[in-house]
Structure formats: structure tokens, C-alpha cells
């Protein structure tokens with residue numbers, strides 16, 4: 373006999389997974405039951421997510437979960453900001469765009485002409501990123517789809533709709549749209565009105581940890597899950613799930629959720645909407661239980677992943693272990709890039725863009741892959757330092773410890789260099805923070821865990837963590853920090 377598990381659907385920028393989680397008073401065990409590639413598709417009209425492949429992958433994954441034993445509920449998280457539009461029949465209009473599509477920059481300018489950046493920030497409290505939903509919608513308005521659009525569903529909400537028929541907007545992810553009021557936690561009528569967007573397009577908000585619905589009969593039929601299987605609303609923004617699973621046992625911690633992006637910041641009780649905070653480009657996204665994720669997006673492991681894809685295309689790829697060994701041997705601080713430089717956002721040849729940035733800032737270029745990897749990892753450690761120090765200053769907090777969670781926590785060089793650059797102890801792990809957060813919110817909806825402190829305590833007691841203390845010459849990091857130049 374198996375105890376029922378919670379099935380977490382976790383879609384990331386490069387792959388999707390279905391993971392089952394078993395939860396008890398001193399138990400939190402994940403099992404990956406299915407993994408599939410997430411391959412964006414470039415069409416003449418733009419860069420899109422292959423949303424049907426994602427849906428199909430999710431269904432196959434749920435079937436694998438059903439075969440592994442009884443499933444108490446299903447929860448879905450994905451990256452933020454991207455969405456599908458439904459017509460009045462509930463059919464999807466076109467393919468959701470990928471946030472790295474190039475059309476947004478011009479649209480952002482158009483929005484800023486209607487509504488100034490101060491007002492957007494005062495209400496929405498969002499970091500200016502060209503792909504915020506509010507800017508993507510401005511680009512979408514000039515398409516033939518727009519007049520038919522009746523409902524906007526963010527990616528996880530769209531998948532929940534396809535599983536259950538139930539329409540809603542999960543609040544942690546809604547907070548990344550730029551159309552959400554960071555203070556009240558509701559859609560902002562003021563911003564919707566200012567931008568001429570129909571209030572009725574934006575579904576009722578749902579808190580994480582509530583019941584979204586049960587499976588549609590054809591979904592139950594395909595997956596082998598009983599039709600009464602509950603779909604639970606989790607913190608559907610992957611970063612919100614990851615922050616919920618930070619294994620902090622004390623208040624006032626700083627975190628870096630490190631995957632494709634590095635999301636570095638603090639958890640606060642209330643948003644910081646000051647002009648200084650806007651100028652420093654910090655975001656106030658919603659966390660679980662009305663908390664605020666006060667953080668900045670740093671380009672993250674994308675820089676390394678995109679280098680590796682470039683080398684793969686050229687047929688010169690080496691395994692990650694060799695690359696990291698090469699980075700460890702490479703000369704320290706030979707070259708520093710600013711990961712916040714928007715030139716690194718789009719897909720494409722990353723080593724050439726790194727070379728160009730280095731030449732622009734009067735530095736030499738790396739010799740060999742190990743040199744590039746060292747440049748990326750040292751630069752990320754420096755960006756973690758800059759971001760966390762600024763966050764602490766703007767929020768009036770002290771930094772005492774950094775929790776580095778997500779896939780990047782497996783990278784020992786990045787963890788050690790983040791400790792060295794900041795002069796702070798780093799607790800690394802869990803690598804699966806997002807999936808853990810997803811499972812924990814489902815477990816909470818089923819009465820198995822309590823509030824955030826309870827969830828975090830369970831993660832701290834059950835997951836393997838590694839500890840890094842600062843080493844080396846702090847002066848060398850101070851000098852290197854002076855070479856981070858580009859600011860958004």
C-alpha cells in the first residue's frame with residue numbers, strides 16, 4: 373500500500389517535469405516520474421512556447437504519476453509573465469509568446485508614453501523588464517487576435533483551465549504582470565483603466581493553497597487519474613514556490629533562487645515603492661500568505677546555458693564537469709561582465725556577446741571555455757553581492773546569511789564565490805526548491821503542514837544542505853565589484 377502523493381508539475385524554461393512528493397510530519401520526499409524538453413519555436417511572427425507539447429508532456433507525466441500510486445492532488449507552476457488569450461468560446465487564440473521574443477522593447481516605450489514609469493511603479497511595484505505582461509499586451513493589441521480576446525490566463529492558469537475547466541488567476545503570478553496593485557493584492561483598476569484594458573479579461577484572483585477544481589473526464593481518461601482528483605492552486609510562479617521552500621529557520625534571511633535566472637532578494641511584509649527602489653529597479657512580487665518578494669532579476673545561469681548551447685551548435689561542446697574544472701583553473705578576475713546588461717537577454721551566440729561586452733569595457737577576452745565559465749560565475753557572484761546589498765539598504769535590513777536554492781545550488785564554485793564576494797555564509801540547497809514549494813502548498817491545502825515557518829522547518833529538517841563560509845581575499849572582490857558597469 374502506498375500513501376497518497378502530491379503531483380507537482382514544474383515547467384521551466386528548458387524542461388518540464390512531473391514530480392511526486394510524499395509529505396509527513398518529518399517526511400518530505402520527491403520522486404521525479406517524468407521529464408520532457410521545453411523547446412521554444414521561432415515562427416515568422418515571433419518566438420513562442422510550444423504550449424501543446426507542454427500540455428501533452430504534462431499529461432504523460434500525470435499518467436506516470438498515476439502508475440506510481442495514488443495521487444491526492446496536482447499543482448502546476450511555471451515561469452512568470454507569459455500568458456494565453458482565450459476567445460468567448462474559451463478557445464486559445466494563437467500561441468503564447470516567449471518572454472525572450474524581441475517585440476517587447478518598442479511596446480514598453482509605447483506603454484511608458486501613456487502611463488509614466490513612476491505611476492506604474494507606485495502601483496505595481498515591478499522591476500522594469502521589457503517582457504512584463506503589461507508590455508507584452510501592448511504589443512498584442514495590434515494583432516488580429518486582440519478584438520476576439522476575452523480572457524487572459526497566465527501559463528499555469530491556462531494549464532489548470534485545460535485540466536479542470538476552471539478559470540482563475542493565481543495571485544503570486546498575477547503579481548508579475550504589472551497590472552496588479554502591490555499594496556492591495558488585487559488587479560489594479562487604475563492601471564487597467566489608464567492602459568485601456570478590459571477589467572473582464574482578468575479572472576478572479578486565487579490564493580495559493582486552495583482547490584482549483586477536479587479533472588475533466590477526458591483528462592482523467594488519458595492520465596488514469598480518478599476524475600475526482602483535485603487540482604490545487606499552488607504558488608504558481610516558480611520563484612514564489614522556490615522562496616516558500618527556502619530552508620530558513622530564522623527571520624530576516626536573504627535568498628538567491630538560482631536557475632535560468634538568479635532572483636536575489638528578501639522576503640518582506642510590505643512592498644517598498646519608493647523612488648529609490650524604482651531607480652534601483654527592484655521588484656515587489658507576491659509571495660505566499662501576502663508576503664512580498666523584494667528582489668531583482670539577474671540574468672542567472674542562462675549566460676552559461678546559452679554559452680553551452682552555442683558551443684554545442686559549433687560541435688565543440690564539453691561536459692559541465694570539465695567546464696567547471698576549467699573554470700576553477702582559470703585566472704581569477706581576468707574579466708568581468710555585468711549580467712544585468714540587456715544585450716544578454718535574447719537567445720543566440722553568447723560567447724560573442726560576452727567578448728563584445730568585454731571589449732566595450734576595455735578588457736581582454738577569455739581564452740577557452742573555462743575562462744568564459746569563470747567570467748560568468750564570478751560576474752554572477754558579484755551581481756548577487758550588489759543586488760543583496762542594495763535590497764538590504766532599500767528595505768532597511770541587515771544581511772546575515774544567504775540561502776541559495778534552485779539548480780544553481782549544485783554549482784559549488786558559484787556558491788563559494790557568492791559567499792566570498794558577499795562576505796556572508798551561504799546555505800546551499802535544496803536544488804529542488806520549486807518542486808518542494810509546489811508540493812508543500814498542496815500538502816497545506818490538505819492539512820498536512822501549517823504556515824511558511826512550518827513549511828520551511830520541514831524543508832530544513834529533511835533536505836540535504838551544504839554550507840559555505842567566506843574565504844580568500846575580500847579586497848579582490850571589492851576591486852572586481854568596481855568593474856561591474858552597466859546598470860539598467
Ligand code: LRH
Pocket residue numbers: 450451452453471609610611631632633635669
Ligand atoms: C524564473 C522566472 C522569473 C521571471 C522569469 C520570466 O523562472 O519565473 O521569476 O522573472 O522567469
